[in-house]
Amino acid sequence: MENYLNTKVAKIINSVRPEISFNQDIDTELFGVLDSLDIILIVEELEKQFDISINANQIVPENFASLYTLEDFVKSLAR
Amino acid sequence: MIFQFHGARIHGIQLILPNHEISFDNEVNNYDFSPQQSAKLKVVMGFDRRRVVAEGVTCSDLVVAGFEALSRDGLLDLKSLDALIVVTQTPDYPIPGTSYVIHGRLGMRQDMLCLDINQGCAGFVVGLMTAFSLLNQAHIKRVALVNADVVSRLVAMGDRNSRPIIGDAASITIVDATSDDSLIHGNINVDGTGWNALMVPAGGMRIRPSPQTSILKVDANGNSRALDNLLMRGDAVFNFVMKEVPPMIQSLLEASGMKLTQVDGFAFHQPNPFMLRKLAEKIGVPRHKMPMDLVRNFGNSSGVSIPAVLCTSFSASYFQQPRVMCLAGFGVGLTWGSLLMKMHELSFLNIVEI
Numbered sequence: 001m002e003n004y005l006n007t008k009v010a011k012i013i014n015s016v017r018p019e020i021s022f023n024q025d026i027d028t029e030l031f032g033v034l035d036s037l038d039i040i041l042i043v044e045e046l047e048k049q050f051d052i053s054i055n056a057n058q059i060v061p062e063n064f065a066s067l068y069t070l071e072d073f074v075k076s077l078a079r
Numbered sequence: 080m081i082f083q084f085h086g087a088r089i090h091g092i093q094l095i096l097p098n099h100e101i102s103f104d105n106e107v108n109n110y111d112f113s114p115q116q117s118a119k120l121k122v123v124m125g126f127d128r129r130r131v132v133a134e135g136v137t138c139s140d141l142v143v144a145g146f147e148a149l150s151r152d153g154l155l156d157l158k159s160l161d162a163l164i165v166v167t168q169t170p171d172y173p174i175p176g177t178s179y180v181i182h183g184r185l186g187m188r189q190d191m192l193c194l195d196i197n198q199g200c201a202g203f204v205v206g207l208m209t210a211f212s213l214l215n216q217a218h219i220k221r222v223a224l225v226n227a228d229v230v231s232r233l234v235a236m237g238d239r240n241s242r243p244i245i246g247d248a249a250s251i252t253i254v255d256a257t258s259d260d261s262l263i264h265g266n267i268n269v270d271g272t273g274w275n276a277l278m279v280p281a282g283g284m285r286i287r288p289s290p291q292t293s294i295l296k297v298d299a300n301g302n303s304r305a306l307d308n309l310l311m312r313g314d315a316v317f318n319f320v321m322k323e324v325p326p327m328i329q330s331l332l333e334a335s336g337m338k339l340t341q342v343d344g345f346a347f348h349q350p351n352p353f354m355l356r357k358l359a360e361k362i363g364v365p366r367h368k369m370p371m372d373l374v375r376n377f378g379n380s381s382g383v384s385i386p387a388v389l390c391t392s393f394s395a396s397y398f399q400q401p402r403v404m405c406l407a408g409f410g411v412g413l414t415w416g417s418l419l420m421k422m423h424e425l426s427f428l429n430i431v432e433i
Contacts, residue, residue, distance in 0.1 A: 015115060035300040036313040037120065037240065040353050044123045056321035056357040 009071050012045045028067040039064055052077040081334050082265040084211035089420075090221075090253040091154065091427035094390035095145035096377065097132045098432040103243050110239040111301050120243070125352045129246040129378025131231040137171040138227035139180045141249035144433040146185055146223075154427050155253060157185060161219040162192040164209055166202035166382050168411065169229045170195070181225065192219070199277065200348045200410025201267075202226050202382025203252075204418055207406075208265055210254040224252040226382040230309060233279055235295065237303030241311045244351055246378015250386035253426075263420040264335040266327060273413035276315040281306035316410065320354060323415050324407060325361045331405070331417050339363055342419070343402040344393065348409055349373035349384040381410070395428040 010022045013030070016038050022028050034042070042064075043054050054077065063073040103126040107117050120126040132141070142165070149155035165178040172180070176195030181187075192213070198205045203226055210222040227249035234242045281292035292306040304310065332339060345364050347355060355371040358364075370392035373384055380387055385406050400423070407417040 016119065018113060018115070032299070035240075036317065037116075037124065041116065041119045041123055044119070044353070053360070056317075056361050059317070059321075059357075 008049065009046070009074055010067060012042055012049060013067070013070075015045060016041045022067060029065070030067065030070065031061060031065040034064060046074055050074055050078050080267055081330070082208060082267070084208070084263040084265065085260050086256055086258070087211045087214045087263065088255055088257045088259060089422055089425060090255045091425050091429075092253075092386050092389055093145050093149055093154075093251045093427060093429045093431060094383070094387050095141045095148075095249040095251070096130045096430060096432050097136065097141065097247055099131055099133055100128055101131055103127050106243075109236050109242070112239065123353050124244065125372065125375035126243040127375045129231075129244070129374075130248065130380075131245075131378070132229050132247045134232075136229065138165075138167050138169060138229055138249060139171050139177055139184060141229075141247075141433065142177075142181050142225050142227050142251065143184050145249055145251045145431060146181070148429075148431045149251065149427070154429075158188055159221050160187060160191060160223050162194065162210070162213050162222040163187065163225065164194045164196065164206050164213075164222060165225045165227065166196045166198050166206040167225075167227045168197060168199050168202075168381065169227075169233065177227070178225070198411065198414065199228070199381040200350070200384065201408035201412065201414040201416045203250075203385040204265070204406060204408040204416035205267065205414070206382070207252070207254065207418060208267065208416070210252075211263060214254065214256045220256045222254045224254055226250045226252070226386060228381045228383060230381055231378075233307070233309045235302075235304035235308040237295065237297075238308065240300065240302055240313050241309055244374050244379045245309075246374075246380045248377065248380035248383040248387055250383045250390070252386055261421055262335070263418060264331055265416065265418045266331050266334070267414070267416035268323065268327060270319070270323075270413045273315065273319060275310075276312045276319070276413060277411040278310055279308065280310060316350070316413075317354060319413050320350070320409050320415075321357060321361065324358055324409050327415055327417055328362050328405065328407065331419050335419050337403070337419065341403060342405045343368070345369040345405045345407070346385050346388045346393075347407045349379055349388060350410070351379070382408070384408075390428055390430050393428065395425050398422050398425045398428070
């Protein structure tokens with residue numbers, strides 16, 4: 001489940017920003033890399049692919065700071 | 080701040096659209112979006128088609144054409160107007176106000192009031208509140224509220240955040256005094272500390288326009304713009320809207336004693352479909368009651384967006400029976416305002432293209 005989620009979130013980010021590369025076992029910084037349009041597109045895909053609803057209050061830099069923080073955030077909603 | 084008005088009604092609304100349409104597909108090379116991003120942005124953000132004026136066309140050009148069409152079609156006698164309010168951020172000239180230019184070009188009556196208001200996305204709400212207040216005067220029976228903006232002329236070609244959504248338009252809303260005493264509820268709020276979230280840095284008295292102010296610079300997100308261009312800090316605006324608009328609607332409903340389910344339609348300012356979807360979810364408005372596709376079809380026309388939604392997503396026949404409408408505008412200032420009012424038997428709800 002962990003790996004599946006990891007792959008899926010990374011793939012969603014790559015579907016919006018293909019040039020971002022993710023390394024095994026190392027977190028990838030997203031803060032300052034994703035702009036507001038990227039975040040909107042990623043939110044839309046996360047909602048669709050994980051069947052979750054992301055509240056407007058949750059679209060904040062803390063949740064999109066890195067791959068790991070975004071995964072944790074998605075996990076908390078997907079439970 | 081809470082307001083209450085009575086003795087006023089909307090008589091009719093005319094939307095004026097430039098007939099020149101720009102497609103996102105045709106200008107996508109101006110931006111550095113990947114093909115996948117472009118395809119997604121079309122769906123999620125409504126980057127698709129927008130109406131813009133030709134070079135040199137001003138707000139008064141759109142508005143004069145709109146008034147002439149109303150007059151020609153027998154829908155409005157210009158001599159019946161007691162006041163003209165023009166709400167714009169893109170006036171024809173720094174001096175005088177655009178209301179005087181329109182007044183002069185149409186040969187309007189001399190014994191009337193002309194008033195200019197510099198407002199953007201909340202401009203329809205602010206303008207209507209001003210019109211309702213003027214109608215308390217014994218000699219003011221009819222007010223023409225004009226909302227007009229040609230912001231496309233201020234947006235840089237390489238501004239990937241703003242340019243794909245910005246459209247131009249004007250509207251003429253005729254507001255009449257009425258013996259119907261039903262209450263209109265409103266509220267307005269301002270946070271001037273956010274004045275620089277949406278702005279054009281140069282062109283006023285603080286920074287005069289010069290060759291230097293037209294030099295393009297690229298920001299961290301790849302937006303290319305000059306000091307002469309519109310600057311929108313998208314993150315700040317999004318956060319402000321999500322924080323302030325839902326409680327504003329809640330307090331409006333509380334002040335009116337109405338429930339959300341009693342509202343027939345929500346005509347909100349149209350920043351983009353994503354933001355509207357998130358707003359609707361947070362407020363609890365069913366999607367079918369809140370149109371969200373103005374940006375996709377015509378572009379975000381700032382203060383004109385609410386009357387544009389009324390003209391493009393509703394119909395005169397819809398208002399043959401009284402409808403409780405919630406109107407909300409939010410943006411430059413920062414300002415957020417809303418109105419809850421019955422709309423009924425509009426004499427016209429038209430679109431003209433020029």
